[in-house]
């Protein structure tokens with residue numbers, strides 16, 4: 627099953643019972659379209675029987691190719707997982723979930739359900755650039771959260787601003803005990819700065835460039851609490867305030883040029 631979420635993002639559901647049987651919130655999958663294709667790490671948005679649902683942005687060659695050329699009934703070369711460490715969730719009290727991009731929006735769906743089950747009061751904030759980019763209701767966290775906020779950068783829907791602006795307001799008024807945020811890495815750096823003095827657990831989804839996804843290649847290296855960790859094996863969720871975000875951002879920029887060339891070649 628494939629469905630548009632907005633102009634850029636789409637939902638893809640694939641048969642992968644080997645993943646759904648063992649998956650826990652926090653874990654991810656790596657997909658490959660072809661034997662020699664790129665390995666793309668993706669967050670799990672939904673588990674539907676033996677099917678895994680993912681949110682994907684048409685950003686690089688593989689994601690565009692997958693959108694254009696794979697139809698219902700097509701097969702992917704591989705869907706590996708579940709990978710990464712599951713989050714150890716508990717009843718924290720009031721929890722904020724925040725996201726501003728595909729991977730973060732996807733993670734929110736599973737997290738909101740699990741945190742609510744554990745007894746937490748769940749506040750969800752989902753940021754989009756503009757009203758036109760807001761996902762269809764069924765792909766938002768609305769029905770799983772006690773409070774759900776949309777924010778748009780231009781103010782065309784919901785609160786005007788970024789999730790960090792609204793989060794600052796919320797924590798000034800409420801006793802928030804845990805924050806889980808995912809999406810743009812630059813926003814997560816800001817989140818770590820904005821919550822520096824907050825008496826709460828603050829977790830960030832560190833979605834780095836990955837190859838094997840098992841801790842062997844070193845591609846997803848993260849400087850964490852003064853030591854080297856691997857996002858695929860030790861994460862992908864980390865305490866946001868212990869991550870060296872400048873290093874994460876620098877490493878993330880490594881392949882931007884090559885990715886751009888690969889997409890241009892594919893589209894030519």
Ligand code: FES
Pocket residue numbers: 835836837838839840841842843844845846847856857858859
């Ligand atoms: Fe290779 Fe994490 S993807 S070490």
